[in-house]
Amino acid sequence: MANKLIKQMGLPNSIANIFTARNIITAKDALSLTEFELMEQLDVGMAEVKSAMAHISEVVCPPCQTALLLMEQRVRDERSAGHLPTRLRGLDEALCGGLPFGVVTELVGPAGIGKTQFCLKLSLLASLPANCGGLDGRVIYIDVESKFSSRRLIQIGIENFPEIFLKKGMAQEMAGRIVILRPTSLSEFTESLHHVQVSLLQKQVKLLIIDSMAALVLGEHDCGASRQQVLGWHVSFIKSLAEFSRIPIVVTNQVRSQTGDEPLTFSFQARSHSIKKEDRASYDSHLVAALGINWAHAVTIRLVLEARSGLVLLDDDGIEMKGSEINTIHCQGQKALFNSEW
Amino acid sequence: MEVGMLPISASKRGKLLAAGYTSLHSISRASASQLATDIEVSEDEACEIRKYASQTSALDRSIGNSSNTSNLYGGQTAWTMLNEEKFSTRITTSCVDLDNILGGGITCKEVTELGGVPGIGKTQIGIQLAVNVQIPLEYGGLGGKAIYIDTEGSFMVERVLQIAEACIEDMPEYSHHFHNNVQDCEVKMHPNSILENIFYFRVCSYTEQIALVNYLDKFIEEHKDVKIIIIDSVTFHFRQDFDDMALRTRLLNEMALKLMKLARKFCLAVVLLNQVTTKYIEGSYQLTLALGDSWSHSCTNRIILFWNGDERHAYIDKSPSLKSASAAYSVTTRGIRNSNSSCKRIKMV
Helix, strand or coil: CCCCEHHHCCCCHHHHHHHHHCCCCEHHHHHCCCHHHHHHHHCCCHHHHHHHHHHHHHHHCCCCEEHHHHHHHHHHHCHHHCEECCCCHHHHHHCCCCEECCCEEEEECCCCCCHHHHHHHHHHHHHCCHHHCCCCCEEEEEECCCCCCHHHHHHHHHHHCHHHHCCCCHHHHHHHCEEEECCCCHHHHHHHHHHHHHHHHCCCEEEEEEECHHHHHHCCCCCHHHHHHHHHHHHHHHHHHHHHHCCCEEEEECEEECCCCCCCCEHHHHCCCCCCCCCHHHHCCCEEECCHHHHHHHCCEEEECCCECCECCCCCCCCCCCHHHHCEECCCCCCCCCCCCC | CCHHHCCCCHHHHHHHHHCCCCCHHHHHHCCHHHHHHHHCCCHHHHHHHHHHHHHHHHHHHHHHCCCCCCCCCCCCCHHHHHHHHHCCCEECCCCHHHHHHCCCCEECCCEEEEEECCCCCHHHHHHHHHHHCCCCHHHCCCCCEEEEEECCCCCCHHHHHHHHHHHHHHHHHHHHHHCCCCCCCCCCCCHHHHHHCEEEEECCCHHHHHHHHHHHHHHHHHCCCEEEEEEECCCHHHHCCCCCHHHHHHHHHHHHHHHHHHHHHHCCEEEEEECEEEEEECCEEEEEECCHHHHHCCCCEEEEEEEECCEEEEEEEECCCCCCEEEEEEEECCEEEECCCCCCCCEEC
16 A cells, blocks of 8 residues: 555646656655655645645545444454454453454463463364364464474364364364474574465465564564564564454463563652552562563553462453553462363 | 745745745735746736735734734634633543543543553543444533544454443433433434444554545545544554654654644544653653654643553643543443542542
8 A cells, every 4th residue: 555656546647747756656755754845845835735645645545444344244254253262261251252363462471381282272273173163274383492292282182172183084184284383593483474474365374373472582682672673573564464364363472570679650650659569569570571562562462371379270250450460470469360171 | 924934836935036025025015917927937826826925924914913803814812712612522431530630531622642551441442432422412422423543453343342332321321410301211322333433444554544644634524423533553653663763753743733633623532542662761761652752742632541559540641721630440341430449539649
């Protein structure tokens, strides 16, 4: 859209030629200048600039839909109205059906909590045929830390879906739908993403899992600023992949310990510190999701996995996570507990 | 009295100066045909230049003439504006405390910026406002439509449905505040009609964002009942790989001006959702809203959403008419509602 050529937009020839003469070829070039700058560069009056820009803007502008049309479209065209059910009742309810298509969902948690296990289960669910609640499609699993275990995958499959997996040849077919990529550096990862984009265009891939994003980036750069910039491109690319192909993308993230005692605050908060944060805060380990705040803004859904007193507990109702705990992980406080069938 | 102020092309300005027309007065004194021959343009163009010149100089003259107070080339007196402000409509946020610190709700004719950390509820407030603007006039709402500009893909249709259904169920509550003599009739609205009145645009690059803001003028002319524009979030596309920061500032400023113009022209509210970033102030890292310092001047009102312990709070950081205060709110399955905590008092800072 942004790279549309101005001369193909149906502007009157006189003004279109002026744009070309001043080297403003694409819509992006024109829209990256303010109206005053355009007036100076093109040497035309303000009224003409305004009408030309109005025309260009109308052409480049995204189409309008209503929320109702959006909903009807999803219900009609997509499985489970655009969700991948995770089979965890509380979670599916909270997410209105399951992991949504077209957005990036992040799994955060300390080591050993079960992020990779969850990803294995999700890849299985996506490969299952539709009559079992799956997406009946292929899965691309980008395994950075070499944690993917096919044996474990088959084990999960047999235990949860014995009627499929014990049938002859089915295990092979299901497992055959999951493609594992193992990039060892950020540049290889970037390349894999481009390959993924091609496969997505062929419309067979129904789920993309990146396990884990943090491992890729944390190994590469030292200083914080460049790390954020590096991720900037990947974040936009992954989001646009999700959006255009309408598939869910699951990314796992690590936690790291936070420097300093308290979470970041705004300048006006400095005056009114919470008087007592209860002693628990100072003794527990302060863990924060890795990859920074820019990444946190970019993911649409963040699922925080935590252990409560050493066990992953079972409960029917989901309790909402409160406080800055969404960005910080403590070992106490209100947590979300979900029913697990594993 | 400068020729440089005229909205004409640079070459024409250059010709005027070369021909000796240095002040607007001299241009309006000359006849059109004389002007045309002097600067070698057509008669029509000369007429246009004279028209611009006389408009601009009329403004200059009136400033000196104090008895000519009304119709000062589009100006208004403060008294007329006071009457307008009294009746200016507000959009409720469904949280009483939040409405109170906002003076009733989000104001129309102004640009309000809402910023906060991820997960604080920005999109939730955006969706709640898009639904609340549709509350009918009998219940104290605006009965208008909403434009929702989504730059991040966080608009969940199921959530809008959830909030719409809850709003319809809670609507009889609003009638108590406004008209005590309205009969308790069944609210005839259906959640689907609420969804139908939200115009949704998905923007994938900053170019599209700027193009869309330019196009909104025409769009709202055709849909005059739009009463709120929500951009969620205004930051995202300007944050990823933008090398030229000066350009970014210029583009953002122009966008903010256009949005302010839309707000005033069509009497609607513009709500911009912003992200946060860290900044090194006074020896430590602190949170601050993204897009830089010059952007922070662009919006009329600025509200920062933050965590206070386990509670979500909103703080009025900047407003020409509202007092600096913070209030608690919560995000529930029914949408934005009052906070349940015991310390519900509004904190004046």
